[in-house]
Amino acid sequence: MKQKKAFKKFFTYLGLSLFIAFSLSLLYIFYPTLPDSIDNRLRDKLFTIRGEIPNTQNVVIIDIDEKSLETLGQWPWSRNKIATILNNLTQSNIGIIAFDMVFAEQDNSSPHSVFEKYGIKKENIPNYDLEFAQTIANTPTILGYQFELEKTDFVKKTAPEIPAIFIEKNKTLDEQFMIKAKGTILNIPLLQNNAYSSGFFNNIPDESGIIRSVPLVISYDDMIYPSLALEVMRIITDTNKVFVNYNEQGVSNITLKDMVIPTDRYGRILVNFRGKEKNFKYYSALDIYNNNFDKKELDGKIALIGTSAAGLLDLRATPFESVYPGVEVHANVIDNIIQGDYIYKAAWIDGANIAIIFILAIFVVLATTYTPFFVNPIIYLAVSFITLYSIYEILFTQGIVLNIFFPIITILLSSVFTTLFDYFYEIKQEEAIKEKFASKVSKNVMDKLLNDLHNSEFQAMEKEVTVFFSDVRGFTKISEQMNSAKELISYLNEYMEPMSNIIIKHDGTIDKYIGDAIMAYWNAPANVKDHADKAVLASLAQIESLKALNEQFAKENKPFIDIGIGLNTGLAVVGEMGSKGRSDYTVIGDAINLGARLESLCKYYDSKLNISNFTKEQLKEEYIFRFLDLVKVKGKNKPVEIWQIHGKAYINTEQKEELFSYHKAIELYKKQNFKDALDIFIKLQNNDMKTNKNIYKIYIKRCEEYIQTPPKNFTGVYEHNTKG
Template sequence: MKNKFIKKTLIYSGISFILSIFLSFTYIFFPQLPESFDSNLRDSFFKIRGEIPNNENVFIIDIDEKALKTLGQWPWSRDKISKILQNLTNAGIGIMAFDVVFAEEDRSSPHKIFNQYNVKMDNVPNYDKIFAKTIATTPTILGYQFELEKDNENINKKAPQIPAIFVERNKNSEENYLITATGTILNIPIVQENAYSSGFFNNIPDESGIIRSVPLIISYNDIIYPSLALEILRVITDTKRVEVNYDPYGVKNIKLNDITIPTDRHGRILVNFRGKEKNFRYISALDIYNNKFDKKYIEGKIAIIGTSAAGILDLRATPFESVYPGVEVHANVVDNILTGDFIYKASWTDGANLAIIFALSLVVMLAITYTPFWCNPFITLIFLGGILYTLYYTLFTKGLVLNIFYPLVTIILAAIIATLLDYFFEIRQEEAIKKKFASKVSKEVMDSLLLHTNNNTFSATQKEITVFFSDVRNFTNISESMPSANVLIEFLNEYMDPMTDIIIKEKGTVDKFIGDAIMAYWNAPGSVPDHAERAVIATLNQLHMIDELNKKVRQDPRFKNTVKMSDKMGVDPIEIGIGLNTGIAVVGEMGSKQRSDYTVIGDPINLGARLESLCKYYNSKCNISNFTKEQLKGNYIYRFLDLVTVKGKSEPVEIWQIHDYDRDESEHKLYKVSKQKLKEELELYHNAIELYKASKFDEALNIFKEVNSWEDKTNKNIYDIYIERCEHFISNPPENFNGVFEHTTKG
């Protein structure tokens, strides 16, 4: 026994080592392969964490829809922007920065217009000069943009002036890790030259189009330039010498005096987003322009001027949402640096990720191997939950970014491999039993048989069940329209798969498929206390899905003949009728020695089948018996159809139609009428039914005819039926009328 234990441990350890080597190889040599999955998983962490407060030192001057409506379309004349800057300065603003570039002269400037028409006048205002003077006399940092992809003669090659020195420490001179620009989009010279400083505002999404990191520095002509956010912090900290520190893997961090900012190897900061849009304070540019704002929110603070207006197209996707103002990305970066709660990938994280792969592979495989087979899912879930919590905790308390994708894949693959090994080594005998049962019963019954091999659970017994029958209308015409038997089977599968899924989801058991018909039941073999309710829910959900299936069928070229046939007949490609009945039936394993199945038999099943076939007669989609209706507790819209005796039975049964759920909806999808209109129709209809039962056929007839004249009535057949009956009984008054109608055929 001991040798067997050691041998098994060695085998599983060796396999876990092989798995670890394979995953490590993929991690090292194909790093881009799972990066999108890993990033999406980390985005989920942010959503789970939710929003966190910012330090309120940064706010946004928003060129919003309100400002655009009042001050005019963008770009505004520079005198208006100058007024905004001056008002902020007068309010004691600490520093202002533009997430906007002024790359062209102000076309609305009076001097520009006068020059255009060769009008010579003195003292004509020059808005660009006014703006440049305001820039020079206010604490303003300009924004600009780098060209990163294009490289041709038409690109601006000028570079902005930065009043700081960037020093690179420990850099490998043979390799450049920084993002490299090929050109610039700068402010017009008069504005750019009057600014104390400026910073680029390029936000570069990853391959999935989501902003998760922002470059703090970009290399242009072998000179390093700071981003808008970094330049804001550099000016605030009065840093004259910015250090860019390298390790063997690339950029390690950027240092501003006493502030050390960890980055990735390319000099990008991973943004610890505070939350969804408007997490930071937004003040409309119009309010600043009109000087209608509270100065306590302004004094000594950092203002970033940008836009949330959709028309100006400065919207980005972030881990929190797909539409997010680009200006707020910069606000997040500034707030991250001020607060110091960075998230970053340390240079040693690759080694840590590989160690996690090896450890998890071994531990998970051995844990699953030496526990009972039924524990495998729980062990896997425990490990998955544990590693997710650990990585979540590490991200938001330590700021350390570790790989999420590979640990999860390691756990799942280790669990699958260990389970498969158990399958080959330990449960082949059980599989043989399963194969034997599979030749006799359905999968659901087979699984239950394995759990109850020592009792008589599947012996024939009496039990209350709810039985379900459904049938596709016009199936003969549908089958004749199909070009081949294979296409017909494909059509049936398109219909049967979702219908079966709905039944199983509501804890029903599919008994058999009879051509285009489905027979199912609830409360056997396992107990389902609310079996009637679940059967009705499954029925209505199936009826609601028919619209979706018909749309799919109409778009499928395989079924074009069926669609043409259906349109010609004025019906949808798929229309179904469903019958439900509840009662005591015989349930159990039945059949011969060579072939048996777990099924149900008895009068309730026969009545359920009759109710389905009567859907055609009453033009209803769902017929239920009073036995089923008595057990329902949910809110449904009912129509009494008839009190009948069906073929082969003498006791009368109430037949009810369920129209739909009774919900607060303006329109019921199954019948395309408003809830109020349907309720009005049914109230009149049921009044007429009571008169009919009381033998007041003249009064009932008048109501039936009145409702039958409505254009939007929901069931023409039922009115025709009762109009015909009333007219018959008026002409031939019955004796001892009890309202019972006898069906002498099946449908």
Template structure:
């Protein structure tokens, strides 16, 4: 048992390691294959978490539909935007950042119109100059966009000026992990040059089209530039030098004074979205233009100028929803950094993910292997649920982004493989059980037992059965004649195999082999309605087969000594006696907690054993009780043997001998006489028995002696027994004779 456990453990551990290696190979060399699945699973966790509040440091200055309807279509004239900036500055806003770019001159500016018509006038308002002066005199930083897709010759090659130093630490000079731009879309020079600073607002969706990360820095023309969100925070924290720290895998983090921002290897921050659209405070640009807003609310805060209007095409897809203002993505990034509520993939996370794959594969497979088969779905769900909770906890409590897809696939794959293997081994075990059981019960009984889901068939219960006992005569002499134990076992197998096959063919159950003896029974554990009939048929078929077995034994050189011994004794090598009895016994699984067996016990079983042992006394080959005879419907040749009380019992029992089937003369005969001659003999015999039962001992004695003188009589012992009894009772007449003979020994 221990070896089987160890082998099974090693097998399943080996398979789990193979599975882990395969999944790890896919994880390392084909990372893009399941990435969208992994991201979608993480999006689901965001939705499960739900919305969380922001710290209200950032709000949105919204170029909304209401503003467009009143102030006109975008772009507005720069004087209107200047007024918005002035009103915000007067309200003592902390910082204004534009998520829009002013890449063209204001076509509505009066000086532009006058120049178009060659009208020369002094003091004509120039809205671009007004806007530039306003930008310069207000806490405003501008936004711009990098061209990333291709090197477009029509795109500007100018670079914005950033009043800060960017230092790359521990960078591998041979590799550039940062996103690299090919050009810029800047504000017009007069506006760009008057701004204190600016930042790019590129939001780059992943392959599924969803914004999940935002680049904090981009490389352009061998220089590094900050995003709008990073530049806002650099200014807020008064950081003069931005450190970009690398490890062997790429960018590790970006540092602003005392703030360390973890990023992925490409310098992107994973956005810990606060929720759906409008999680941040939105103030309409029109309300600010009209100076109708809560000035106390915006004091000292950061206002991001952007749009939620669908027509301006700045809508993105995020984990929470498919339509989300791009400006609010920047608000989320700023809020994440201010609160330190980051989610990130640590540099060691890949190693941890691989360790999780290996660990889950082994644990899940072994857990499923060594628990009952029907627990498999429960165990699988527990592991899936626990893993999802662990990933959820790590993501939103510790900020660690573990891979979700591979652990779940590992659990499911390990569970499926283990379940299939269990099923395969269950089939093999079932086949082994069938093979083992097939040596004891019939196929019909075996199948019914295997189909019994609650094993109620094996519970102890009272049941009417027909019990069978057989024994080889002169077995002591046979065993002594064998040259060694091996040949003795071979001899027994030659006998036991066909005897067992006959019992099983007749739907019997072999209970046990006791040396040369066989114990079997019918109608347990499976139901066999004609159990008595089948027991008798099996008995007669066994007796018929003995002739063939004896011929086989005589021709086998291994058993030469046994043949000589039997010939010397005047008997066949194999002679058997069989006892059958029918009655209600206790049938069920019995034994200890360590070892048990299905068997039958009770008086009917004991009587069956006594009947078999009396075969030698009466010189019969098959003794059956009247309880068995009463249930028989077939045609058989019977001989009444005796009315006796066996040892340990006081009630008399009628014993009958079955000679053979009562069929035509073509049937094989067990006795060296014709069936008609046997019937003639039995007719006289039963006549003498009736005389004996009525105490007419002299008349009975004459018949018994007459038949006993027949040369081809079928049974000598029985006549000797009754002749002796009649002579005894003639000399000493009994009182109250009832025909019952008391056996004081077992046989």
């Protein structure tokens, strides 16, 4: 029988795991773009964790920075200045120069353009565009241009010329995955025709606005054109035939001779960013212009000319930074190709991701099924960590991009669904146990006992607690107004339920109901931070909630309820007490008895909330306090300060003045200056302000008695000989 149940349980949970895996696999296959944004951001975190890595030092950036703009003038500069930069770079034996910008218009600052504009014909007038074109022709320079990817009315249709052949290999798909351009933004013909070659510099962010991949090829008028980075590498490798290789999903890779560059199906390279901005060596364009640089440092290097100046709007967002120079993105791509440390999604990656979903679902469901309930979070965290670490290692050692979102959501859903199944199939047994425990102990203690039946906290021990006692004023009179016991119980329950909820909401434990009274405590069985404050806040909330409750009672012609509350903080004996047949978790001791005395003294002082000085000393919040008395309660020899709390709300000027005068009178009373104290108490009593006038009567009576019969050895302590 047990073996049959074990088999049934195994196949039930196996079916659950397969259901989870199958559902997520369908989501992965048919709606892959839904979680892509989350997946990309998770991968960005892996880049951040990895941190910066060194580049090959083969690529440098000639930066049109703020310093250059400040000295050489605002952009665009006259073309003769840029020609000077090209000549100075060439003299340093630079390997190749590439522009991450386009010169789509003539240089209007050129004297030749100015004379031509006004129809002045003169010979030997400097032509900066011509000078720049000649410099391009005589230096290892590649120009940049831009494709228009959206159709507009002003798109140019001229196609750039590339001195290479692009061959699409194994292309059998009818669908065109490669990005298609609608038009071009080229350099002016004089410059474009004098350049050996050029490449587009389009950086296309994904839906979240972050550059994670860069197109290496774009289709335009049924021809394939290379990016600036790819054209640089094509020229360096002296490749005349570039192969764009396809598989069943789209573009697979691009080959330059023996160099294989993996891409996604759209012909984009996933950029393995080296780190934050300035990971590559930057040279100010001004320093190059002034020949103020070490020429040996640039010997044989690839120089990209671009800008980091904010005003020139070539800043992008990457996994490392939200503001990143676009030119450095191209530097990363070139460095990836040189070093060969690509990150890519292999053709088989979809199958691998689905397999991972099934493996994780089955493992997590079965692991959490056959382990104790409290171990489930540990399994979830451990499997999540191992999965993330494995994905991290595979990404940065093998370059393979695995999906992150689906494995994590698989682990989470598997844990959640298994827990729910555990509840419906096994936790019901716990409910049966709870019903039995409920007849012996309170709910809070019951839950703790169920979690750990051997917990030493339930053995008797001494612990600091804040105890709460409340009592309904004039309950005998109220009960006489009720027509039946049933009506009285219903009425009491209407009061008890919201009061109990308030205590529980403030992390208190209800010990017992004593007729119309409630006893509760804080900081047992579990530790409660700031337990004195929570007890006070719960008490104030009860007093406040009574207003709405009494309004409802008034509408129903039911008696008005008024309560008194006493709070005390101190050491008490706490633990499970009673007999084998009947036991409860409770608190006993002098601190508990004092709390009960403070509640009963609410009648004497006509207050709603009395606390001891022991509770007051532990309060961290700000309250409106009134000193009531220094007393010896029945059964106690040591005097205790009794304080009244009016509330936690803002105190107005009139209240502030009343409390100030009252406490001034108390100080005079303590110093045996009964006459001056009496004057203040009488003045306060005659004030029309609504407050606790009974306290004035108490001290007026005492002062009058002490004036008539001066006390000997006066300590300010008043002795209560009764409980109330």
